[in-house]
Amino acid sequence: MLSNKVEKLAESARYDVCMSSCSTGSAGRPGRIRKPENPLSEWIYPASVPGQGTVHILKILQSNSCRNNCSYCKFSASRDDENRVSLSPGELAGSFIKMVRQGLVEGLFLSSGVCRSPSFAMEEMIKTADILRNHFRFGGYIHLKIIPGCAEHLIDAAASFADRLSVNIEAPSARHLSFIAPEKKLSTDILPAAKRTAALLRAKKNGYTDKAIRASSQTTQYVVGAAGESDLDIMTSVDMLYSDYFMFRAYFSAYQQRYNPAAKSNNPKKDSPGFEGSPLLREHRLYQSDFLLRAYGFSFPELVFDSMGNIPMETDPKTAWALMNPGIFPVEVNTAPFAELIRVPGIGPVSAERIVRIRRREKLNDIEELKAAGAWSRRAAGWIELNGQTPYISDEGSKKHSKNVHFIPGQKWLFEELAPDGWKTAGQSTGKASLRNKSYPGQTGKWVNYQFNKSDRKIWCR
Numbered sequence: 506m507l508s509n510k511v512e513k514l515a516e517s518a519r520y521d522v523c524m525s526s527c528s529t530g531s532a533g534r535p536g537r538i539r540k541p542e543n544p545l546s547e548w549i550y551p552a553s554v555p556g557q558g559t560v561h562i563l564k565i566l567q568s569n570s571c572r573n574n575c576s577y578c579k580f581s582a583s584r585d586d587e588n589r590v591s592l593s594p595g596e597l598a599g600s601f602i603k604m605v606r607q608g609l610v611e612g613l614f615l616s617s618g619v620c621r622s623p624s625f626a627m628e629e630m631i632k633t634a635d636i637l638r639n640h641f642r643f644g645g646y647i648h649l650k651i652i653p654g655c656a657e658h659l660i661d662a663a664a665s666f667a668d669r670l671s672v673n674i675e676a677p678s679a680r681h682l683s684f685i686a687p688e689k690k691l692s693t694d695i696l697p698a699a700k701r702t703a704a705l706l707r708a709k710k711n712g713y714t715d716k717a718i719r720a721s722s723q724t725t726q727y728v729v730g731a732a733g734e735s736d737l738d739i740m741t742s743v744d745m746l747y748s749d750y751f752m753f754r755a756y757f758s759a760y761q762q763r764y765n766p767a768a769k770s771n772n773p774k775k776d777s778p779g780f781e782g783s784p785l786l787r788e789h790r791l792y793q794s795d796f797l798l799r800a801y802g803f804s805f806p807e808l809v810f811d812s813m814g815n816i817p818m819e820t821d822p823k824t825a826w827a828l829m830n831p832g833i834f835p836v837e838v839n840t841a842p843f844a845e846l847i848r849v850p851g852i853g854p855v856s857a858e859r860i861v862r863i864r865r866r867e868k869l870n871d872i873e874e875l876k877a878a879g880a881w882s883r884r885a886a887g888w889i890e891l892n893g894q895t896p897y898i899s900d901e902g903s904k905k906h907s908k909n910v911h912f913i914p915g916q917k918w919l920f921e922e923l924a925p926d927g928w929k930t931a932g933q934s935t936g937k938a939s940l941r942n943k944s945y946p947g948q949t950g951k952w953v954n955y956q957f958n959k960s961d962r963k964i965w966c967r
């Protein structure tokens with residue numbers, strides 16, 4: 506039955522995260538809309554679309570048949586327990602338009618397994634988009650996945666129908682990709698497809714093409730943790746795509762063994778008891794680091810990696826950077842330029858903008874005013890000054906002071922009332938003071954943020 510096929514292919518598309526969402530979870534995963542009376546509503550996603558605000562998008566595959574054997578994928582050819590289903594372009598376009606007319610969706614995200622050949626799979630998707638645009642006169646949002654290895658003219662055709670294109674890069678190098686997707690070729694299939702897409706987007710932006718190009722951006726996706734790659738490998742690749750491939754943004758999908766338990770993976774931890782894939786926290790840290798590049802004005806060399814080339818897990822990437830750069834703190838909130846404000850842990854682009862607006866009228870004097878501007882005031886308190894003063898923050902009704910202390914490498918610290926012989930003061934603290942971020946691999950000093958009551962015990966170091 507057609508509706509069963511549509512439901513199966515919409516469910517099959519859930520593993521592709523390469524879509525902007527307005528309701529991302531901590532790791533940027535789309536949040537689904539559930540309407541019990543309609544089983545397809547499970548697979549409709551709210552997404553932020555530039556110029557259109559939030560639109561509801563049906564994410565679906567044209568086919569879940571595939572000739573490839575990607576180790577991270579539920580639909581690899583080696584799996585014989587999957588129900589293989591395909592929709593013709595007419596079936597898919599007709600089913601989607603029905604949902605549009607019912608007011609269920611306003612946009613389409615369309616991908617496909619590589620059935621028969623990359624060009625065949627791409628052609629089927631293009632025909633679907635063509636029917637929607639030219640037969641049904643659908644003017645809403647369409648996102649098409651480019652199948653690497655398809656003919657170049659099909660990329661041009663996809664760009665003429667879709668608002669956004671995406672080419673999944675999957676792994677940061679050809680070597681890593683060969684471990685997890687043996688049929689996919691980075692240098693001959695994936696990067697050329699991303700390059701062609703970038704050329705079309707650039708030509709449209711700069712107005713030097715006579716082609717009808719509707720698409721205005723492209724995105725990509727990495728599978729994280731399946732090929733033994735480091736975060737440094739991934740972020741190096743991401744930075745290259747942003748510089749050279751007109752990439753709008755990257756998505757990260759932590760490898761989950763449950764997708765394909767029988768699959769071979771090159772991850773050195775794959776045989777350890779209980780290993781079920783890459784931790785979601787790693788995916789989250791990659792999203793945060795990516796956000797520093799895209800929204801906070803950080804350059805790639807400023808990102809912090811440990812000696813193994815991974816992003817520290819114990820703190821967010823901006824705090825890790827701040828701990829490595831104590832010289833620029835504390836930042837005076839009432840005078841610092843926007844670019845400095847957004848580098849303060851706890852202050853993001855939106856709260857920084859509000860702070861700049863507020864201080865045109867009046868000075869900020871209190872941590873509560875910072876909070877009202879949308880900043881994470883408790884986190885920011887240790888990194889800022891308000892009118893030359895370290896701010897007070899309230900904790901469970903008591904006023905506490907927050908301060909950073911810089912320790913040189915190898916220095917020891919302790920809390921005591923009186924200084925032991927040979928120890929000198931590093932500041933005040935209570936016995937309950939929380940010392941965080943005690944050490945960071947590769948760091949030249951230890952930068953500790955702690956809170957203390959004004960009258961209490963001291964922190965000593967030697």
Ligand code: SF4
Nearest residue numbers: 571573575578581618
């Ligand atoms: S190409 Fe790889 S990731 Fe895509 S459907 Fe086929 S097996 Fe899955």
